[in-house]
Amino acid sequence: xxxxxxxxHVTAFWFFIAxxxxxxxxFFLLPLCLSVGLSxxxxxxxxxxxxxxxxxxxxxxRDSKFYDALGRTFGYTLFSLPFKVIVPLLIAILVxxxxxAIKGLARTMVYVPSLLSHLVVGITxxxxxxxEYGLVNYLIGTIGGEPMQWALNPRLxxxxxxxASNWASTGFxxxxxxxxxxxxxxxxxxAAAIDGSSPVQTFFHMTLPMLAPTTFLxxxxxxxxxxxxxxxxxxxxxxxxxxxxxxxxxxxFDKGFNQMQYGYASAISLLVMIIFAFIAFVQxxxxxxxxx
Amino acid sequence: xxxxxxxxxxxxxxxxMVFAAGAKEEATQGPKALKVMLSEExxxxxxxxxxxxxWAAETGNTIDVMVIxxxxxxxxxxxxxxxxxxxxxxxxxxxxxxxxxxxxxxxxEFDMSIFEPMAVEIIVQxxxxxxxxxxxxxxxxxxxxxxxxxxxxxxxxxxxxxNPWTFEExxxxxxxxxxxxxxxxxxxxxxxxxxxxNLMYANGxxxxxxxxxxxxxxxxxPQNIATLEAFIEWNNSFMPxxxxxxxxxxNPADYFRNxxxxxxxxxxxxxxxxxxxIKGMNWGVMPSPVxxxxxxxxxxxxxxxxxxxxxxxxxxxxxxKWFYTKENFQTYLNxxxxxxxxxxxxxxxxxxxxxxxxKVLQSEVSKVSHAFSVxxxxxxxxxxxxEYRDAMRQAVNGDISAAKALNDxxxxxxxxxxxxxxx
Numbered sequence: 017x018x019x020x021x022x023x024x025h026v027t028a029f030w031f032f033i034a035x036x037x038x039x040x041x042x043f044f045l046l047p048l049c050l051s052v053g054l055s056x057x058x059x060x061x062x063x064x065x066x067x068x069x070x071x072x073x074x075x076x077x078r079d080s081k082f083y084d085a086l087g088r089t090f091g092y093t094l095f096s097l098p099f100k101v102i103v104p105l106l107i108a109i110l111v112x113x114x115x116x117a118i119k120g121l122a123r124t125m126v127y128v129p130s131l132l133s134h135l136v137v138g139i140t141x142x143x144x145x146x147x148e149y150g151l152v153n154y155l156i157g158t159i160g161g162e163p164m165q166w167a168l169n170p171r172l173x174x175x176x177x178x179x180a181s182n183w184a185s186t187g188f189x190x191x192x193x194x195x196x197x198x199x200x201x202x203x204x205x206x207a208a209a210i211d212g213s214s215p216v217q218t219f220f221h222m223t224l225p226m227l228a229p230t231t232f233l234x235x236x237x238x239x240x241x242x243x244x245x246x247x248x249x250x251x252x253x254x255x256x257x258x259x260x261x262x263x264x265x266x267x268x269f270d271k272g273f274n275q276m277q278y279g280y281a282s283a284i285s286l287l288v289m290i291i292f293a294f295i296a297f298v299q300x301x302x303x304x305x306x307x308x
Numbered sequence: 309x310x311x312x313x314x315x316x317x318x319x320x321x322x323x324x325m326v327f328a329a330g331a332k333e334e335a336t337q338g339p340k341a342l343k344v345m346l347s348e349e350x351x352x353x354x355x356x357x358x359x360x361x362x363w364a365a366e367t368g369n370t371i372d373v374m375v376i377x378x379x380x381x382x383x384x385x386x387x388x389x390x391x392x393x394x395x396x397x398x399x400x401x402x403x404x405x406x407x408x409x410x411x412x413x414x415x416x417e418f419d420m421s422i423f424e425p426m427a428v429e430i431i432v433q434x435x436x437x438x439x440x441x442x443x444x445x446x447x448x449x450x451x452x453x454x455x456x457x458x459x460x461x462x463x464x465x466x467x468x469x470x471n472p473w474t475f476e477e478x479x480x481x482x483x484x485x486x487x488x489x490x491x492x493x494x495x496x497x498x499x500x501x502x503x504x505x506n507l508m509y510a511n512g513x514x515x516x517x518x519x520x521x522x523x524x525x526x527x528x529x530p531q532n533i534a535t536l537e538a539f540i541e542w543n544n545s546f547m548p549x550x551x552x553x554x555x556x557x558x559n560p561a562d563y564f565r566n567x568x569x570x571x572x573x574x575x576x577x578x579x580x581x582x583x584x585x586i587k588g589m590n591w592g593v594m595p596s597p598v599x600x601x602x603x604x605x606x607x608x609x610x611x612x613x614x615x616x617x618x619x620x621x622x623x624x625x626x627x628x629k630w631f632y633t634k635e636n637f638q639t640y641l642n643x644x645x646x647x648x649x650x651x652x653x654x655x656x657x658x659x660x661x662x663x664x665x666x667k668v669l670q671s672e673v674s675k676v677s678h679a680f681s682v683x684x685x686x687x688x689x690x691x692x693x694x695e696y697r698d699a700m701r702q703a704v705n706g707d708i709s710a711a712k713a714l715n716d717x718x719x720x721x722x723x724x725x726x727x728x729x730x731x
Contacts, residue, residue: 061382061383061386062386062407142557146556146558147550147556147558148492148548148558148563148568149566165550166555167550167553167555167556167558168549168550168553168555168705173555251557252557253554253555253556253557254554254555254556254557255554256550256553256554256555256556256701256705257550257553257554257555257701257705258553258554258555258701258702258704258705258706258707259554259698259701259702259707260555260705260707261555270694273382273383274382274693274694275692275694275695276382
């Protein structure tokens with residue numbers, strides 16, 4: 017039999033988690049359930065909605081364009097991920113160093129692109145990398161070089177998106193790393209200095225291991241964001257040249273909102289969600305959640 | 309005293325109700341706001357917007373313009389329809405075709421014989437019923453612009469309506485312009501299926517063919533594969549390849565405006581903008597080239613539809629009745645500098661050069677092919693429009709062959725539409 021104290025405790029517990037539970041249910045569980053339901057129909061976003069069982073899933077496993085888009089997404093993620101983690105880490109080390117001046121200004125300037133919408137980032141990057149009237153090709157031309165085919169070469173097009181994505185997110189991840197670095201006790205560094213550790217040794221044998229939880233967080237967030245890259249692709253290459261930068265989220269969007277195959281798009285979304293969750297799980301297991 | 313208070317309160321309430329009813333009556337008879345949906349942000353020169361303003365000034369009503377970009381309409385329109393939140397008047401190229409049930413039948417309100425029959429066929433698209441879900445507003449056609457300065461540099465004379473170029477001449481001259489005309493590209497074409505389809509029709513191809521009451525898919529015919537192969541070669545040789553291969557958000561109209569293109573395949577909707585904005589070079593309009601199967605031009609345009617659940621649909625109909633009087637439509641047409649969709653109303657430009665160009669544009673209307681009309685009547689675009697675009701992009705980029713692109717797309721179209729393959 018529950019005592020009044022326990023009852024009050026249980027009631028308080030539900031009051032505390034209620035806001036989060038309600039938001040999570042409305043914005044995640046409910047759409048997830050709807051998505052599962054829609055994936056079993058031929059819903060066209062308007063009036064057609066017949067139950068078709070697992071037809072969408074059987075179509076999906078035979079759809080070579082799905083595998084192509086997924087493969088491109090993984091390739092792009094693997095290519096971009098090291099830069100997403102290493103560049104903010106190095107900048108964070110720089111802007112927390114005692115030897116660097118105007119740290120406040122430097123931090124602000126690195127962080128500003130994070131405040132821009134992806135649309136603005138896309139416009140800016142197009143201004144820089146446009147094959148015809150872009151700044152970069154203009155500069156290459158002034159030194160006598162041949163203009164780069166940013167929009168025609170799949171690798172260059174992927175590089176431009178990756179560059180834009182890194183530029184826009186470096187400030188955010190830098191702030192996370194700065195938080196991690198400032199949490200490391202200065203006593204440890206003093207002890208290392210007394211023991212004769214060089215700055216490079218200190219970085220690799222002390223700073224990096226102690227930043228493991230932060231690095232794990234940045235890696236996880238970066239991976240998920242890279243796998244979900246959409247707005248930048250639309251703003252810069254629109255999936256081209258050909259379909260070479262059409263990643264999985266664009267593929268889903270195209271099926272759902274352009275071709276009005278909402279049922280099929282829901283089936284892809286569910287499968288992709290499972291794949292992404294599995295990747296996050298593997299990352300978690302490999303790094304032990306960032307714990308030593 | 310209590311009774312007096314109660315009587316006074318009752319009188320006050322009754323008085324308030326009478327006053328409120330009167331005010332309501334007055335509100336329904338007074339000025340109203342017409343909510344209009346456009347697909348792009350109108351400029352200060354926009355013909356429809358200025359005509360709406362004229363109507364508002366004349367009738368004392370007001371207009372409330374909302375813009376939902378073309379690419380967002382398919383996601384937002386169904387939601388607005390479900391929430392009974394549609395505007396009173398919609399200027400659209402496809403919503404009335406995709407969601408005809410959401411619009412009123414304007415054929416019951418208007419005498420359709422006042423419109424050009426071709427405009428009604430192409431814009432209203434009443435292929436499956438007699439319902440007229442919209443009325444033709446802007447009537448457009450594909451056409452060809454040229455850079456006069458570049459032509460002069462190589463001593464090239466623009467073709468005439470009576471003596472248009474063949475495709476062989478077009479290719480030869482585009483190469484010449486690129487080599488010696490001082491332009492970066494001999495030719496450019498909007499990244500639009502309709503522009504490419506003109507090549508297909510002029511070469512004797514089509515998307516589908518009529519088969520009794522249904523259709524057969526012919527998009528992968530030998531002549532269509534040959535057309536796409538030639539188009540890929542053009543892109544590799546003298547066209548800005550990135551436009552058709554994807555990978556760039558550039559608009560080839562900007563290349564033309566900057567003087568980087570010799571011959572530009574676009575449409576009449578650009579004429580007014582070019583007329584107002586191109587000051588740094590001389591340009592003109594030339595007739596489209598002729599292929600082995602004859603010439604080809606594609607008509608299109610937007611219509612005005614009234615949603616069935618619109619709050620002020622009577623006001624929208626009032627506007628349309630005002631708009632389609634000869635006098636008001638003439639004013640609109642003079643601003644639009646486009647083709648007329650109203651019988652007996654034509655644009656008569658005062659500027660000699662514009663008048664000359666207008667004759668060339670008007671001559672394109674007779675080039676609309678039967679194959680295009682059959683393709684439109686099949687409404688194939690309701691199935692796999694984007695897949696077709698993707699197939700073209702991959703082929704132009706060299707990722708797949710022309711034959712594979714068209715064969716794969718033909719299979720998809722056949723599967724989705726239920727129409728058999730001919731090839």
